[in-house]
Amino acid sequence: MSSPTIAAAPSAPLPLATAIRTGVSLLAVAAFALSYDALRQMAAASHIHRALTYAFPLVIDGFIAIGIGALLVLRTAPLSARLYVSALVGVATATSIWANVLHAVRLNQQTRHNGLALDDITVGVISAIAPLALAGAVHFYLLVARRPATPDRHNTDDDVPEPLAKREAETPQQPGRPGGKQPSVPLEQAVAIGRTAPLGRAGRASRRNIEKAVRDQGFGISRSRLDEVKDLLQAELDDAPTGTG
Numbered sequence: 001m002s003s004p005t006i007a008a009a010p011s012a013p014l015p016l017a018t019a020i021r022t023g024v025s026l027l028a029v030a031a032f033a034l035s036y037d038a039l040r041q042m043a044a045a046s047h048i049h050r051a052l053t054y055a056f057p058l059v060i061d062g063f064i065a066i067g068i069g070a071l072l073v074l075r076t077a078p079l080s081a082r083l084y085v086s087a088l089v090g091v092a093t094a095t096s097i098w099a100n101v102l103h104a105v106r107l108n109q110q111t112r113h114n115g116l117a118l119d120d121i122t123v124g125v126i127s128a129i130a131p132l133a134l135a136g137a138v139h140f141y142l143l144v145a146r147r148p149a150t151p152d153r154h155n156t157d158d159d160v161p162e163p164l165a166k167r168e169a170e171t172p173q174q175p176g177r178p179g180g181k182q183p184s185v186p187l188e189q190a191v192a193i194g195r196t197a198p199l200g201r202a203g204r205a206s207r208r209n210i211e212k213a214v215r216d217q218g219f220g221i222s223r224s225r226l227d228e229v230k231d232l233l234q235a236e237l238d239d240a241p242t243g244t245g
Contacts, residue, residue, distance in 0.1 A: 021141060021144050021145060024137050024140045024141045024144065027137045028065075028133075028134055028138055028141065030133075031130045031131070031133035031134035032061055032130075032134050034130035035057065035061055035096060035100055035130040035134055036057040036061065038099065038100045038104070038130070039057035039060060039096065039099055039100070040053050040054060040056060040057055041053075041103055042056075042099045042102070042103050043056035043057070060096045060099070061092075061096055061131065061134055063088070063089075063092045064089060064092045064093050064096060064131070064134065064138070065134070065138045067085060067092060068135060068139050068142065069138070069142055070085050070089075071089065072142050072143075089135075093132075096131035096134075097128045097131045097132065100127040100130060100131055101125075101127050103127065104124055104127035105123055105124050105127075108120055108123040182218060182219055182220035183218075183219060183220065184219065184220050184221065184222070184225075185214055185219035185220065185221050185225075187228065187229070189219075190210075190214055190219075190221060190225060190229045191229055191233065193210075193213050193214050193217055194210040194213060194214070194230070194232075194233050195233065195236075196213055197210045197213035199237075204234060204237065205230050205233040205234040205237060206230075207226060207227070207230045210226060210229055210230055210233070211226055214226075
């Protein structure tokens with residue numbers, strides 16, 4: 001009865017995941033646009049050719065987006081490779097933040113304020129939000145985009161053992177098969193098999209011989225069961241009448 005519920009579970013989060021991806025995409029575009037404007041003006045102030053100032057923000061912020069994607073792809077790579085990519089992404093992010101902050105602070109210092117005036121620290125902090133939001137939005141998008149393709153771990157853990165256990169229960173156990181699990185022998189049958197085992201020293205019941213006889217029949221026997229069988233057989237031997245010859 002649980003099959004319909006399990007089958008429907010993976011499709012339930014899809015609308016939410018789509019909405020999250022859409023929202024994160026819009027956030028990334030807005031953050032990129034804000035950072036792009038500041039970086040382009042910084043490129044112009046650095047005397048980069050006017051036609052190339054439009055490409056400068058793509059180099060920095062674009063590298064951040066690609067680097068975050070590379071980190072997710074390389075999550076199982078050697079530590080040295082992940083540290084290298086992390087360092088590059090960190091440098092690019094720090095560069096973007098620094099350029100955005102410097103751009104905002106310098107403009108704040110050169111502007112005559114007729115209305116609300118903010119100090120340089122506040123202006124710098126606000127301008128750092130755009131590159132940070134861009135990096136976070138790219139990261140969130142990649143994580144959400146990967147989620148639907150990942151099997152639901154909770155359902156997997158609940159569902160897989162049941163058919164495996166069912167198959168194991170339905171598979172007939174073959175006594176004596178190498179590597180197979182031997183069924184435990186009942187006490188009465190173990191005693192009957194033990195009677196066929198050779199006696200040990202001084203004509204007494206042999207624990208080793210009884211165990212070998214039971215296992216040769218394709219059964220398993222625990223140590224406590226083996227001791228019980230041995231004691232019963234020895235009691236039979238002790239009670240048996242002895243010939244006077």
